Amino acid sequence: MDFTRKRSEKYDYAGQSYSDAVPNLHRYPATMIPQIGVDVLKEFGVAGDSLLDPYCGSGSSFLCGLKHGMKRMTGFDINPLAVLISKVRFTRLSAEEVKEMSAARRTLRNDVFDLLKDEANMASLPMPHVTNMSFWFSERVAAHLAVIKACIDRVPNSNLRNFFLLAFSETVRDCSYARTNEFKLVRMKPDEVLKFNPDVAGVFFDHFDRMFAYYMGYYLPKLTGDGDSRPQVDIRSGALPDQQDQRGEIYDAVLTSPPYGDSGTTVAYGQFSALSNEWLGISGARRIDSMLMGGRMVKENIRSGLIAPYIAEIEKADAKRSLEVSSFYADLERSIKTVAGRVRKSGFIIYVVGNRTVKNVCLPTDMFIAEKFEENGCRHVVTYERALSNKAMPSRNSPTNEPGRTAGTMLYEYIVVCEKTAD
Numbered sequence: 001m002d003f004t005r006k007r008s009e010k011y012d013y014a015g016q017s018y019s020d021a022v023p024n025l026h027r028y029p030a031t032m033i034p035q036i037g038v039d040v041l042k043e044f045g046v047a048g049d050s051l052l053d054p055y056c057g058s059g060s061s062f063l064c065g066l067k068h069g070m071k072r073m074t075g076f077d078i079n080p081l082a083v084l085i086s087k088v089r090f091t092r093l094s095a096e097e098v099k100e101m102s103a104a105r106r107t108l109r110n111d112v113f114d115l116l117k118d119e120a121n122m123a124s125l126p127m128p129h130v131t132n133m134s135f136w137f138s139e140r141v142a143a144h145l146a147v148i149k150a151c152i153d154r155v156p157n158s159n160l161r162n163f164f165l166l167a168f169s170e171t172v173r174d175c176s177y178a179r180t181n182e183f184k185l186v187r188m189k190p191d192e193v194l195k196f197n198p199d200v201a202g203v204f205f206d207h208f209d210r211m212f213a214y215y216m217g218y219y220l221p222k223l224t225g226d227g228d229s230r231p232q233v234d235i236r237s238g239a240l241p242d243q244q245d246q247r248g249e250i251y252d253a254v255l256t257s258p259p260y261g262d263s264g265t266t267v268a269y270g271q272f273s274a275l276s277n278e279w280l281g282i283s284g285a286r287r288i289d290s291m292l293m294g295g296r297m298v299k300e301n302i303r304s305g306l307i308a309p310y311i312a313e314i315e316k317a318d319a320k321r322s323l324e325v326s327s328f329y330a331d332l333e334r335s336i337k338t339v340a341g342r343v344r345k346s347g348f349i350i351y352v353v354g355n356r357t358v359k360n361v362c363l364p365t366d367m368f369i370a371e372k373f374e375e376n377g378c379r380h381v382v383t384y385e386r387a388l389s390n391k392a393m394p395s396r397n398s399p400t401n402e403p404g405r406t407a408g409t410m411l412y413e414y415i416v417v418c419e420k421t422a423d
């Protein structure tokens, strides 16, 4: 089978960034720049109303769907922080809720400042379980965060509460000792720690005001409309249920950027989100990476299909690494089977993915995706190769897993387009 790639400069978006297209509410690793989805949906004249993103992260694909005029969008993600970001971006607040928001902000501000003045009351507030709390937060910052969280928990309307929680999540990261310019959790240097004394409540309200202004100016107008013409974005927590468990929903199109490999050695979504998720009260926040694609080890290497020789090559260098890589592809294959079953005949499936290098073997994940969709009632239409200059993620990794040893990786990204041919 021929899954060759076509170099497409049109899809490079050289010199453009995510924020050139869209105001972002909250940081997230490895986001897909929405320009890709907008142009690809247009190029293939993707028809219909409904869009599925089985790995929705912060929800970039829904912006593309909205721009394309789609009305029913559904996303899944295992990471609770990703679900919260997507929900806040794509929840349509009613006119009453918008009005209520200024009163809720006022009440929250009064509550927070009243509590901050009262040390005795502050000490009695519930403190969430945060792993190595004192390593990541000073006592003062932790106490102020606990005050803000307790006051947010009193906001009765969950749509409004989610906005405050999202601003809180950015505040957690900004006021922790974690470096903000990295997606992994890395502590500041000791001299930076000594000088670090953030105004926690100030950071929180600044984030909230910025987010809400972006939401009102950019997102809400895109979510309005009358009756049936109103777009609906439904964000669900967890993985797309597999075939035995289907609710029978069938979509006109899929647009997604799946993980490129297991979280342990590529992008650690769970680790990036761990402090926020723990402060938000998510149990098992530190185990999320092991629940994501490729997180559970298989016992046998993959021995068939186009990925098999690449895995055999890795196995020669490191048997454990080859099993880790096989675990990722086994999960990806299972998920592709489920996704293919959710698309109507003639519907388009678009995966935006990078090819990682492990033990100096560059793994053709784009071709694997095309192959597996072909095995599941689809035809591969084209794969575009785009130069990767904007992805918000490290462009170098440690494919040998030796600290300090890096190799160039993922200079290109692939837009794999397939079409469902079976009924």
Ligand SMILES: C[S@@+](CC[C@H](N)C(=O)[O-])C[C@H]1O[C@@H](n2cnc3c(N)ncnc32)[C@H](O)[C@@H]1O
Binding pocket: 028, 029, 030, 031, 032, 033, 054, 055, 056, 057, 058, 059, 060, 061, 076, 077, 078, 079, 082, 238, 239, 240, 256, 257, 258, 259, 260, 269, 291, 292, 293
């Ligand atoms: C490349 S990111 C998606 C980024 C997204 N396109 C955006 O612009 O924000 C991949 C996402 O897949 C999620 N993920 C990994 N394994 C998953 C699984 N088995 N089911 C659902 N989501 C999963 C991760 O939590 C992560 O948010």
